[in-house]
Amino acid sequence: MVKREIDIAVIGGGAAGLAAAIKAKEKGIENVVILERNEELGGILPQCIHTGFGLRYFKENLTGPGYISRFIKKAEDLQIESKLDTMVLEITSDKKIIAVNSVDGMLELRAKAIVLAMGCRERTRGALGIAGTRPAGILTAGTAQRLMDIEGYMPGAKVVILGSGDVGLIMARRFVMEGAKVEAVVEILPYASGLSRNVVQCLEDFNIPLLLEHTVTSVHGIDRVEAVTVAKVDADWKPIQKTERTIECDTLILSVGLIPENELSQTAGIVLDPATGGPVVNEHMETSVQGVFGCGNVVHVYDLVDQVTQAGELAGESAARYVLNELPPLRKKIALKAGDNVKSVAPQIISGQEPVILHLRVKKPMRNVKVKMGNLSIPKRVVRPPEMVVINLTEKALEKLEKRDELEVSVEEENGP
Amino acid sequence: MKKKEVRVMTCIICPVGCRTRVTIEDGKITEIEGLECPRGEEYVRRELEAPVRDFFTTVRIKGAAIPVLPVRSTQPIPKDKILDCVLELANVVVDAPVEAGEIIVRNPLGLEVDIIATRDLDRVKER
Numbered sequence: 053m054v055k056r057e058i059d060i061a062v063i064g065g066g067a068a069g070l071a072a073a074i075k076a077k078e079k080g081i082e083n084v085v086i087l088e089r090n091e092e093l094g095g096i097l098p099q100c101i102h103t104g105f106g107l108r109y110f111k112e113n114l115t116g117p118g119y120i121s122r123f124i125k126k127a128e129d130l131q132i133e134s135k136l137d138t139m140v141l142e143i144t145s146d147k148k149i150i151a152v153n154s155v156d157g158m159l160e161l162r163a164k165a166i167v168l169a170m171g172c173r174e175r176t177r178g179a180l181g182i183a184g185t186r187p188a189g190i191l192t193a194g195t196a197q198r199l200m201d202i203e204g205y206m207p208g209a210k211v212v213i214l215g216s217g218d219v220g221l222i223m224a225r226r227f228v229m230e231g232a233k234v235e236a237v238v239e240i241l242p243y244a245s246g247l248s249r250n251v252v253q254c255l256e257d258f259n260i261p262l263l264l265e266h267t268v269t270s271v272h273g274i275d276r277v278e279a280v281t282v283a284k285v286d287a288d289w290k291p292i293q294k295t296e297r298t299i300e301c302d303t304l305i306l307s308v309g310l311i312p313e314n315e316l317s318q319t320a321g322i323v324l325d326p327a328t329g330g331p332v333v334n335e336h337m338e339t340s341v342q343g344v345f346g347c348g349n350v351v352h353v354y355d356l357v358d359q360v361t362q363a364g365e366l367a368g369e370s371a372a373r374y375v376l377n378e379l380p381p382l383r384k385k386i387a388l389k390a391g392d393n394v395k396s397v398a399p400q401i402i403s404g405q406e407p408v409i410l411h412l413r414v415k416k417p418m419r420n421v422k423v424k425m426g427n428l429s430i431p432k433r434v435v436r437p438p439e440m441v442v443i444n445l446t447e448k449a450l451e452k453l454e455k456r457d458e459l460e461v462s463v464e465e466e467n468g469p
Numbered sequence: 470m471k472k473k474e475v476r477v478m479t480c481i482i483c484p485v486g487c488r489t490r491v492t493i494e495d496g497k498i499t500e501i502e503g504l505e506c507p508r509g510e511e512y513v514r515r516e517l518e519a520p521v522r523d524f525f526t527t528v529r530i531k532g533a534a535i536p537v538l539p540v541r542s543t544q545p546i547p548k549d550k551i552l553d554c555v556l557e558l559a560n561v562v563v564d565a566p567v568e569a570g571e572i573i574v575r576n577p578l579g580l581e582v583d584i585i586a587t588r589d590l591d592r593v594k595e596r
Binding site for chain 1: 479481484485486522523525526527529535536537539541548551552555569587588589
């Protein structure tokens with residue numbers, strides 16, 4: 053078995069991992085190694101051939117491949133080592149990493165710091181429990197995207213999409229552009245789960261019906277999908293009888309949520325937050341295990357890659373400071389808890405002494421609200437579940453903040469109590 | 470008699486996403502209701518008068534590690550030309566290597582844009 057000692061191991065070479073590795077190297081850390089299970093760097097971006105990336109970070113409108121290639125080139129210029137086709141099997145709380153690939157065989161890396169950047173994966177049919185047969189032709193939106201835009205296959209000709217997440221909306225447009233018919237996008241909630249620009253430019257532009265408060269109740273077909281049954285649902289998401297109808301199709305695409313991929317975090321005994329599905333992190337993106345940092349969609353699922361890059365840079369910088377003995381533990385710990393109409397908040401632990409950007413996910417859409425955090429109150433005109441609420445806690449805001457051990461973050465009506 | 474039409478649109482300029490009702494008489498916008506800011510009005514006018522979209526798709530590539538090359542237009546194109554432009558590119562096959570930014574199709578359909586590659590694809594040895 054190959055055994056090596058390194059400074060920083062970055063697990064995952066997507067947007068978060070690349071940003072972290074680049075930042076750490078720029079901070080003067082010599083031995084940074086990216087471990088990536090795919091055969092190329094870039095994570096999900098190479099298959100996101102649409103535009104809309106980089107509007108914030110580069111102030112340019114780039115495609116996914118265009119955005120990520122800038123980071124891949126930078127990592128190459130900085131001579132950051134990356135091990136591709138390499139699967140990490142286990143990490144331990146004393147920062148030992150067991151990985152495997154077909155060149156080195158088994159690898160044991162001992163790192164001074166680890167950055168977790170494994171991203172997320174898609175929820176599948178099994179997580180939903182849709183009744184019916186199990187034919188070919190049921191795919192997650194990201195799988196369909198990879199088949200079409202990397203591997204050059206056309207996954208179907210007559211398509212129903214369940215869930216209105218962004219990847220599902222993007223794929224609705226791609227299917228139409230490649231000559232398929234998209235019969236409907238079916239969403240259980242009373243509003244779309246994706247960004248409104250995607251609802252307009254992917255569905256309305258191509259006259260694709262969006263069936264809100266509907267779901268797929270059954271799949272038909274033996275070898276291949278032949279049809280699905282859709283029904284209207286009530287307020288408890290229960291299908292309403294006699295509203296069922298059958299839509300003929302050969303493909304059912306699922307865009308029903310993303311799950312941070314934390315099996316490895318668990319092998320190291322890292323504490324996870326049930327609300328985000330990712331590790332609990334502090335304002336330095338450090339997890340409950342000292343010297344192990346997390347960033348990007350493995351921590352919580354972001355809206356925009358620009359925000360993932362930013363989180364990666366913060367985690368990379370923190371990991372570098374940790375290796376250089378320049379990252380003291382937080383002097384005070386304030387635990388942030390999700391309150392009314394807040395599904396999740398990250399980071400979950402702050403010191404109250406350094407400026408920090410908080411990301412909230414709300415449970416339901418509301419207008420004219422205030423985000424309350426202890427004695428702080430920040431007005432917002434609109435909050436919607438698909439769009440993360442960003443709270444910039446500046447030094448000035450922190451001066452006023454009552455620093456209790458635990459603070460609830462809630463979203464309330466402006467005229468409420 | 471005047472031809473009157475009411476269109477319901479969502480503004481996508483910011484996360485507020487104003488739902489707006491636009492009244493069009495004889496092809497002219499006569500009333501816009503439901504917007505909260507002037508940027509929305511500009512968006513609505515552009516969307517109704519000359520809507521454009523970024524254009525992107527893939528074309529076939531030979532000799533690379535993967536069989537398709539992602540491409541985009543250098544400028545947005547008229548919304549109603551998207552499907553025509555896809556068809557125009559349907560039979561394009563390029564040879565690796567290709568570099569990001571390389572022009573793949575010059576001025577398709579006279580739209581005064583070029584179609585460029587959005588990633589590098591090296592030439593790989595035949596397996």
